[in-house]
Amino acid sequence: MTNLELSILFFLQLTFILAVCRVVGMLAKRIGQPQVVAEMIAGVLMGPSLFGLLLPGAQSYMFPKASMGILYAASQVGLVLYMFLVGLEFQGDLIRQRLRSAASVSASGILVPFTLGCMLALYLYKDQHFFAEGVAGWEAMLFLGAAMSITAFPMLARIIYERGLTGTSLGTLALAAGSMDDAAAWCVLALVLASFSHHPTVAVFAIGGGVLYAAFTLLVGKRLLRRLGTVAEREGGVSSRMFSLVLMLLMLCAWFTDAIHIYAVFGAFILGTAMPRGLFAREVQRMLEPLTTNFLLPLFFVYSGLNTRIGFVDTPYLWMVTLVILLAACFGKGVACWLAARLNGEPQRDALAIGTLMNARGLMELIILNIGLERGIITPTLFTIMVLMAIITTLMASPVFEYVYRRPVRFAPDAPEPGIISVHAP
Amino acid sequence: MTNLELSILFFLQLTFILAVCRVVGMLAKRIGQPQVVAEMIAGVLMGPSLFGLLLPGAQSYMFPKASMGILYAASQVGLVLYMFLVGLEFQGDLIRQRLRSAASVSASGILVPFTLGCMLALYLYKDQHFFAEGVAGWEAMLFLGAAMSITAFPMLARIIYERGLTGTSLGTLALAAGSMDDAAAWCVLALVLASFSHHPTVAVFAIGGGVLYAAFTLLVGKRLLRRLGTVAEREGGVSSRMFSLVLMLLMLCAWFTDAIHIYAVFGAFILGTAMPRGLFAREVQRMLEPLTTNFLLPLFFVYSGLNTRIGFVDTPYLWMVTLVILLAACFGKGVACWLAARLNGEPQRDALAIGTLMNARGLMELIILNIGLERGIITPTLFTIMVLMAIITTLMASPVFEYVYRRPVRFAPDAPEPGIISVHAP
Numbered sequence A, B: 001m002t003n004l005e006l007s008i009l010f011f012l013q014l015t016f017i018l019a020v021c022r023v024v025g026m027l028a029k030r031i032g033q034p035q036v037v038a039e040m041i042a043g044v045l046m047g048p049s050l051f052g053l054l055l056p057g058a059q060s061y062m063f064p065k066a067s068m069g070i071l072y073a074a075s076q077v078g079l080v081l082y083m084f085l086v087g088l089e090f091q092g093d094l095i096r097q098r099l100r101s102a103a104s105v106s107a108s109g110i111l112v113p114f115t116l117g118c119m120l121a122l123y124l125y126k127d128q129h130f131f132a133e134g135v136a137g138w139e140a141m142l143f144l145g146a147a148m149s150i151t152a153f154p155m156l157a158r159i160i161y162e163r164g165l166t167g168t169s170l171g172t173l174a175l176a177a178g179s180m181d182d183a184a185a186w187c188v189l190a191l192v193l194a195s196f197s198h199h200p201t202v203a204v205f206a207i208g209g210g211v212l213y214a215a216f217t218l219l220v221g222k223r224l225l226r227r228l229g230t231v232a233e234r235e236g237g238v239s240s241r242m243f244s245l246v247l248m249l250l251m252l253c254a255w256f257t258d259a260i261h262i263y264a265v266f267g268a269f270i271l272g273t274a275m276p277r278g279l280f281a282r283e284v285q286r287m288l289e290p291l292t293t294n295f296l297l298p299l300f301f302v303y304s305g306l307n308t309r310i311g312f313v314d315t316p317y318l319w320m321v322t323l324v325i326l327l328a329a330c331f332g333k334g335v336a337c338w339l340a341a342r343l344n345g346e347p348q349r350d351a352l353a354i355g356t357l358m359n360a361r362g363l364m365e366l367i368i369l370n371i372g373l374e375r376g377i378i379t380p381t382l383f384t385i386m387v388l389m390a391i392i393t394t395l396m397a398s399p400v401f402e403y404v405y406r407r408p409v410r411f412a413p414d415a416p417e418p419g420i421i422s423v424h425a426p
Helices: A003-030 A035-046 A056-062 A065-089 A092-097 A099-124 A137-149 A153-162 A169-196 A200-235 A240-259 A264-274 A279-307 A316-343 A348-359 A362-374 A380-405 B003-030 B035-046 B056-062 B065-089 B092-097 B099-124 B137-149 B153-162 B169-196 B200-235 B240-259 B264-274 B279-307 B316-343 B348-359 B362-374 B380-405
Strands: none
Touching (some): A003 A035, A003 A056, A003 A065, A003 A279, A003 B065, A035 A279, A035 A362, A035 A380, A065 A153, A065 A240, A065 B003, A065 B065, A092 A169, A099 A137, A099 A169, A099 A316, A137 A169, A137 A316, A137 A362, A153 A169, A153 A348, A153 A380, A169 A200, A169 A264, A169 A348, A169 A362, A200 A240, A200 A264, A200 A279, A240 A279, A240 B003, A279 A362, A279 A380, A279 B240, A316 A348, A362 A380, B003 B035, B003 B056, B003 B065, B003 B279, B035 B362, B035 B380, B065 B153, B065 B264, B065 B279, B092 B169, B099 B137, B099 B316, B099 B348, B137 B362, B153 B169, B153 B362, B169 B362, B200 B240, B200 B279, B279 B380, B316 B348, B316 B380, B348 B380, B362 B380
16 A cells, blocks of 8 residues: 555544544443543454454455554554653652552552462463463563553542542542552563563663663653743743653653663653643643544554454353453452551541552553563463453443442543643543 | 554654754744744755755664655644644635735736746646656646645734734735635645546546535535534533544545545645634634644654755756746746735735735645645656745745834744634744
8 A cells, every 4th residue: 555545544544433432432421431441442343353353344444454554653652642641640749648558558459469460370371372472481470460450540530530539538549559559560561571572681771771761850850841840830831842842852752762672651651750740731731632632542442452352262261261360350459459448447438439449450451461462472362351351440440439439420521621630531 | 664663763753853843943933934934944954855965874764665654644644633723714704804905916826826837837848857757738737837826824824913913904915815825726736636637537526526525514514513613612612522523524524535536635624614713713723733733744844855855956957947936936926916916006015015925835835746746746856846946935935024014023932822823834
């Protein structure tokens, strides 16, 4: 296909993707589910699991192999912009406020699912169904451990915000524990990815480069970036010159962390946390968010969905594995966090709410799984099983939270709320 | 290259492109030139004319052939979003206010350069340097005629706005004439493109489909879309649901006009003009503009610059042709519009200002030229010559306008001006 043909097709793909996300989103809203659940499911539906099964000709016309490069690159840009927004919203000072409870909730929310993930990997590793050839046992363990420990931090933040719980005890605790949790899981993943580049020098570059990058960005970079905040406050806004400087920095960080074999999403997230807060952060978010979440991010769900083939899970044994993974995920994360909160003296309702919120994997899980698949760690079968786990744990969050709190959760309000922190639901 | 490698490279390309545009933009600002001139020139510098000439190895590492599909598709999306913004800003009622003057300025601003373009094409057509093989003489004439008649309408609107001339006689006249001019030139181009698909059925589809598309969008679509405006006014903003509906429609229109062999930019522009005005248009613009103009649009300048090779213009004869085309462009457009304005009784200062503004070709010319090159109408040599003409006429606009008005023109203010119409300078 020529570049012209590919670009014409890209418009058609975008139309189709936006339309499917819209329709599934409307149905999801009726049953009280947020847009992120709709988009996760829409992605799977557009892949070989439904569209490709029912209309294989139309599916391969819509998503030919030649177009995957464009779809992948655009979805990665969307993901990087999105993770930057998540970082921009990250509030480190919340952790300090509720350090003890948050630390124990988040520690159990990592240690238990991580241990369960490792144990499962030990068992699954014997079977060639799940991990790619050439993956060492300990790499499989680390990867599945990290993948089980993920929390849908942005979605958690969104629910807390929309319920007006931001300043409450529950809100602070959930936000603090969730962010510590994700930070730790991403660090483990970085380690796995770094180690997975079999050459020792590559691993050294990856781990050393990653540590240096984080240290430099958070210590030196943050200080230098502070000036942007001052200028923004003085000028009463973010100029297009400043905005394109931020975008340039973001692309540089994404490239660098990709190039040293960590991953662009880390680079973007860390840069986001190092950005000045206040007016600057709000304005940059206002400028970035609409196109990122409504236009570029859905591409990632589709790319992920194209790799998910529910048909792979075709034996009672594989369905049993799926069920075991799902149970381990819910027990390891939801139950462990609930227990830890209870042991820290949190009231029952809050403890249940925290367990539920921490249990949802959302978009974050899809990111980690796609990295694992792209880097040849897991097979498409395990990928599909884990995607199912991610969707189900995310689906569970809203009704359970609603039941615990006896009030319906409102997601993604239709009317815009200018000037507030409003990262998309995932 | 794998999709992963291409996506990593894409981050590097984006960093490089944003950095070069930034640096050239800063230099341009010092000499009183707008960002669009900087980006046009930056694009050329990143191509074979400078970067490829000095560091051929680095240039082919940065922009390998395998990455062109991604760059092209992303730049087309940027262009479509941009042309939609231009359409959103288009104010049809201005034309009615100053119909007589506007009609005669715009008529001379089309007829004279069009005639000169046709005559030049007749002459240049004999030489195989300029038009691709298989192009009929009348197609060459129509294409060069249309290419000579283009006005940088969005840039003109921007200057008028920034000088506070929007409500004045000069402002209304320039905006009305500029928009009529561009509309006519794009229609001629649509005709050329349609006719250029040698199969008669394709041409019928293109012309018929294009007319039907425009009629449907402006008559039926506009009426249906009015509801969006009502909802936006009622809710006090544009919800993300509404925004993604607009994006979906836009992608559909872009795909349709591309697929019937007209061109996505028409589809996007016409849809933009059919959108409801007021709060809705302002909000959509606010949501779309930052990433479109600062992030996606620069890709188009680069793609265009990669096709420009000043080394092609390597003989005194070709430099003479360049000079003749430049003179014909300035005479046909600038002088003709000035004369028409004078004959309509406009004061000298206003007439000179209008001639200057209409003469700048800006981004619009690059769009038309890239279409001609992509569709195999013109050769890379004529493409390069016309790019030079576009850059020089755009460079001329600011100093001449400043001289006529005796006040410096301010472009692209650094502080954002929320809630105002502020399409990027091109």
